[in-house]
Amino acid sequence: MFSLKSPALFIFLSSLFQHLNWAISLTSTGQTLVLNDIPYYVPATPFATVPFPNSLQSAASAGGLAPVTVVVLSASNASLSGLEQAIDAFGVDDVWNEGFLEAILVSYATGVKPIIPLNGSFTLPGANQSSLISVLQSNNSSSSIPSGPYFLSTSGSLYQPLRLYSDFAGAFTQPLIRVSNSAYAALPANIAGIQSPAVGVPSRLYYTKTAHQPLAGVRLGVKDIYDVAGVRTSDGNRAWYGLFPPASVNAVPVQRLVDAGAVIVGKMKTSQFANGETATADWVDYHSPFNPRGDGYQDPSSSSSGPGAGEGSYPWLDLGLGSDTGGSIRGPSQVQGLFGNRPSHGLVALTGVMPLAPQLDTAGFLTRDPAIWVAAAKVLYVDLPFYNQYPKTLYTVDYPTSADNEADAVLLAFLAKLEGFLSTSATALNLSTLWTNTLPAGADPSLDEFLNITYPILISKEQTMLVRDPFYAAYAAVHDGRRPFVDPAPLVRWAFGDSYPNSTLTEAVANKTVFQDWWSANVQRNDSATCSDSLLLYTAGVNPLYRNEYNGPPQVPYGFGTSRISPFTEVPDFVIPIGSAAYNSTITLHTEFLPVTVDILAAKGCDGLIFNLVQDLQAAGIVNASLTGQTITGGEILLRM
Numbered sequence: 001m002f003s004l005k006s007p008a009l010f011i012f013l014s015s016l017f018q019h020l021n022w023a024i025s026l027t028s029t030g031q032t033l034v035l036n037d038i039p040y041y042v043p044a045t046p047f048a049t050v051p052f053p054n055s056l057q058s059a060a061s062a063g064g065l066a067p068v069t070v071v072v073l074s075a076s077n078a079s080l081s082g083l084e085q086a087i088d089a090f091g092v093d094d095v096w097n098e099g100f101l102e103a104i105l106v107s108y109a110t111g112v113k114p115i116i117p118l119n120g121s122f123t124l125p126g127a128n129q130s131s132l133i134s135v136l137q138s139n140n141s142s143s144s145i146p147s148g149p150y151f152l153s154t155s156g157s158l159y160q161p162l163r164l165y166s167d168f169a170g171a172f173t174q175p176l177i178r179v180s181n182s183a184y185a186a187l188p189a190n191i192a193g194i195q196s197p198a199v200g201v202p203s204r205l206y207y208t209k210t211a212h213q214p215l216a217g218v219r220l221g222v223k224d225i226y227d228v229a230g231v232r233t234s235d236g237n238r239a240w241y242g243l244f245p246p247a248s249v250n251a252v253p254v255q256r257l258v259d260a261g262a263v264i265v266g267k268m269k270t271s272q273f274a275n276g277e278t279a280t281a282d283w284v285d286y287h288s289p290f291n292p293r294g295d296g297y298q299d300p301s302s303s304s305s306g307p308g309a310g311e312g313s314y315p316w317l318d319l320g321l322g323s324d325t326g327g328s329i330r331g332p333s334q335v336q337g338l339f340g341n342r343p344s345h346g347l348v349a350l351t352g353v354m355p356l357a358p359q360l361d362t363a364g365f366l367t368r369d370p371a372i373w374v375a376a377a378k379v380l381y382v383d384l385p386f387y388n389q390y391p392k393t394l395y396t397v398d399y400p401t402s403a404d405n406e407a408d409a410v411l412l413a414f415l416a417k418l419e420g421f422l423s424t425s426a427t428a429l430n431l432s433t434l435w436t437n438t439l440p441a442g443a444d445p446s447l448d449e450f451l452n453i454t455y456p457i458l459i460s461k462e463q464t465m466l467v468r469d470p471f472y473a474a475y476a477a478v479h480d481g482r483r484p485f486v487d488p489a490p491l492v493r494w495a496f497g498d499s500y501p502n503s504t505l506t507e508a509v510a511n512k513t514v515f516q517d518w519w520s521a522n523v524q525r526n527d528s529a530t531c532s533d534s535l536l537l538y539t540a541g542v543n544p545l546y547r548n549e550y551n552g553p554p555q556v557p558y559g560f561g562t563s564r565i566s567p568f569t570e571v572p573d574f575v576i577p578i579g580s581a582a583y584n585s586t587i588t589l590h591t592e593f594l595p596v597t598v599d600i601l602a603a604k605g606c607d608g609l610i611f612n613l614v615q616d617l618q619a620a621g622i623v624n625a626s627l628t629g630q631t632i633t634g635g636e637i638l639l640r641m
């Protein structure tokens with residue numbers, strides 16, 4: 001037994017205390033609450049301070065907090081029915097719930113006369129219990145407290161809660177909260193779920209979109225190769241995450257979205273150093289996200305797979321910021337059935353973003369909703385010209401010509417509708433033939449040979465120089481000369497780069513440039529009326545790729561194909577979901593459905609033409625927004641069960 005009189009213990013304790021010097025640093029990181037079975041996070045810092053209505057004393061049940069609803073009324077709705085209508089409309093918000101009707105704080109815009117009788121109890125039509133109602137004291141300052149759900153403390157602190165959702169698809173690396181005007185931090189809250197961190201989202205009721213803030217309240221997930229101020233970037237690598245300090249400023253593309261009102265809810269998964277990795281074996285440091293479509297065990301593609309899986313899974317997530325070097329936005333958009341754009345190269349500076357190959361790297365979006373897509377594009381790509389007159393030339397490359405299966409039937413039906421919409425008929429283009437017939441001086445007559453190693457040389461030579469070498473040196477410097485762990489896929493690519501002399505990089509850039517110039521002279525030319533003289537369609541097809549299958553070791557991404565056109569020619573390449581096709585799942589032993597998508601290309605700089613086309617096709621009923629779920633038209637996500 002220990003005795004406080006024991007001299008040895010006394011000496012031990014006093015030396016311990018001396019060592020600790022009784023230093024105490026205690027910081028509140030907020031708290032979690034459950035209201036009507038819905039979990040919330042309440043931040044440590046209040047949004048505003050207001051007088052606490054005495055009548056509310058009994059309502060402050062959980063830790064001294066009362067759930068309240070703030071309703072801002074202007075002259076046009078400062079009536080009892082205006083109040084009822086306002087509260088009725090709150091029902092569409094996923095963060096507000098009827099529990100917040102414990103009390104209603106009515107706030108009048110400046111100059112509006114309170115005409116609701118007040119500080120009493122009030123039963124809304126259809127509600128089972130009465131709400132306490134109170135008029136917010138402050139006249140003008142109160143109107144800066146937006147309508148929506150809040151928690152109110154007895155000391156008058158008014159908090160904006162975040163609703164907590166489970167990241168069951170494993171799409172996030174780290175959920176975030178904004179802790180100041182210019183910094184973010186890890187969300188200090190969780191709910192049940194294995195390896196599924198909670199993500200917190202604010203009510204949409206707080207935000208009003210304006211010309212200055214067209215993305216106000218848009219919930220954004222950021223691929224974890226973009227710096228977010230206050231937070232470490234992982235690039236999908238544990239050693240990298242641990243080695244470098246938190247970013248001090250947002251990456252340029254992130255800052256543009258935040259300035260326009262977007263709400264960052266978290267960092268999202270990337271395959272390592274944005275290289276191509278196949279689920280599950282290639283993802284050693286972190287587990288690949290889960291594709292919600294079909295049986296739930298299909299590869300989510302690479303490398304913007306976090307935003308892709310998240311957009312396919314979560315109705316509460318509006319927009320994913322991804323990057324595309326050789327297909328990293330397009331692949332996840334194709335297999336998750338999303339709208340995804342690889343933009344024209346160079347539309348936005350990539351300061352604060354990890355490079356793969358600067359000659360090819362681009363920043364773009366993955367989303368279910370064309371309206372959000374276009375609004376976000378206008379913010380990210382400043383001064384992007386929009387065109388609404390379409391070219392009459394429509395090319396297809398490697399597109400099906402007969403409806404041999406369900407996917408091909410969907411593709412042909414879409415092509416027919418597009419031809420009808422553009423009042424034209426498509427021309428099938430044979431790129432290798434066209435290339436051979438219009439061969440640039442000194443180029444190889446075989447396109448496949450000419451561009452076979454161009455892509456792997458560009459990414460490996462650039463990334464070893466810009467990322468690997470400084471990483472290895474910095475890691476060795478603080479770990480006694482050790483080398484950090486890196487997944488097999490980037491290692492295979494980097495080793496490929498090392499096996500070629502540095503001069504090959506110059507050769508790769510030269511080959512890319514020859515092809516780019518050839519393309520803009522022979523395939524897609526600029527046009528003063530329609531921006532691009534043609535649109536070009538291709539498809540990735542529908543190919544089940546199970547995440548529980550054993551693959552061979554990762555391969556160097558040799559070769560040329562339709563997906564390489566846009567990286568080499570710098571033209572925009574947008575993915576559009578157009579339907580679903582059945583397959584027989586070896587997981588569920590049942591028929592399941594995978595998304596069918598097309599890719600549309602235009603001349604460089606003509607991104608606005610395609611954005612406009614997609615909006616017009618949506619208005620014409622030819623294209624629809626995607627839904628979350630088992631298919632792009634919804635359904636229970638199987639991997640949750």
Ligand SMILES: *[C@@H]1O[C@H](CO)[C@@H](O)[C@H](O)[C@H]1NC(C)=O
Pocket residue numbers: 051052053054055118119134135137
């Ligand atoms: C309503 O209650 C608040 C706070 O308790 C009080 O300051 C205010 O005067 C009351 N207003 C009316 C109209 O009774």
Ligand SMILES: *[C@@H]1O[C@H](CO)[C@@H](O)[C@H](O)[C@H]1NC(C)=O
Pocket residue numbers: 071072073074076077085086147
């Ligand atoms: C009241 O009306 C104003 C303008 O007419 C509107 O901006 C506001 O959202 C309305 N308030 C609620 C709570 O619906």
Ligand SMILES: *[C@@H]1O[C@H](CO)[C@@H](O)[C@H](O)[C@H]1NC(C)=O
Pocket residue numbers: 110111139140
């Ligand atoms: C609220 O604002 C109006 C218009 O500015 C003013 O007439 C009124 O006195 C103010 N009321 C209070 C309580 O400050």
Ligand SMILES: *[C@@H]1O[C@H](CO)[C@@H](O)[C@H](O)[C@H]1NC(C)=O
Pocket residue numbers: 098126127128
């Ligand atoms: C009110 O109570 C009824 C019966 O208990 C229930 O069906 C209904 O959902 C409740 N309505 C609200 C708004 O809670």
Ligand SMILES: *[C@@H]1O[C@H](CO)[C@@H](O)[C@H](O)[C@H]1NC(C)=O
Pocket residue numbers: 109110140141143
């Ligand atoms: C409230 O006051 C601020 C300045 O304190 C002013 O800029 C704003 O226009 C006022 N709001 C209303 C609705 O009058």
Ligand SMILES: *[C@@H]1O[C@H](CO)[C@@H](O)[C@H](O)[C@H]1NC(C)=O
Pocket residue numbers: 398430431432433
């Ligand atoms: C393009 O033409 C070449 C040569 O005629 C032919 O071998 C190839 O199959 C064609 N490609 C397509 C996609 O039709």
Ligand SMILES: *[C@@H]1O[C@H](CO)[C@@H](O)[C@H](O)[C@H]1NC(C)=O
Pocket residue numbers: 448449452453558559
């Ligand atoms: C591409 O390069 C790889 C590796 O050198 C080689 O195995 C393959 O045959 C090449 N393909 C073509 C079409 O040149």
Ligand SMILES: *[C@@H]1O[C@H](CO)[C@@H](O)[C@H](O)[C@H]1NC(C)=O
Pocket residue numbers: 443444449450451452453454457504505507508509511
């Ligand atoms: C560039 O093109 C030349 C000529 O066809 C070819 O031999 C070489 O392998 C290519 N190199 C790269 C890096 O693309």
Ligand SMILES: *[C@@H]1O[C@H](CO)[C@@H](O)[C@H](O)[C@H]1NC(C)=O
Pocket residue numbers: 465502
């Ligand atoms: C190739 O480039 C890398 C990165 O700039 C450099 O470290 C290396 O020394 C170069 N190799 C040769 C042989 O010049």
Ligand SMILES: *[C@@H]1O[C@H](CO)[C@@H](O)[C@H](O)[C@H]1NC(C)=O
Pocket residue numbers: 582583584
């Ligand atoms: C699924 O399997 C059944 C039975 O073998 C077959 O008739 C059907 O065509 C298959 N469906 C698809 C989409 O492959």
Ligand SMILES: *[C@@H]1O[C@H](CO)[C@@H](O)[C@H](O)[C@H]1NC(C)=O
Pocket residue numbers: 520526603604605606
């Ligand atoms: C076409 O326009 C793009 C951007 O608007 C520009 O980069 C490109 O050089 C133009 N091409 C030609 C052939 O003028």
Ligand SMILES: *[C@@H]1O[C@H](CO)[C@@H](O)[C@H](O)[C@H]1NC(C)=O
Pocket residue numbers: 578579621622623624
């Ligand atoms: C889009 O949705 C409408 C209404 O649900 C439907 O009629 C139409 O077939 C859909 N179009 C596509 C391409 O799925």
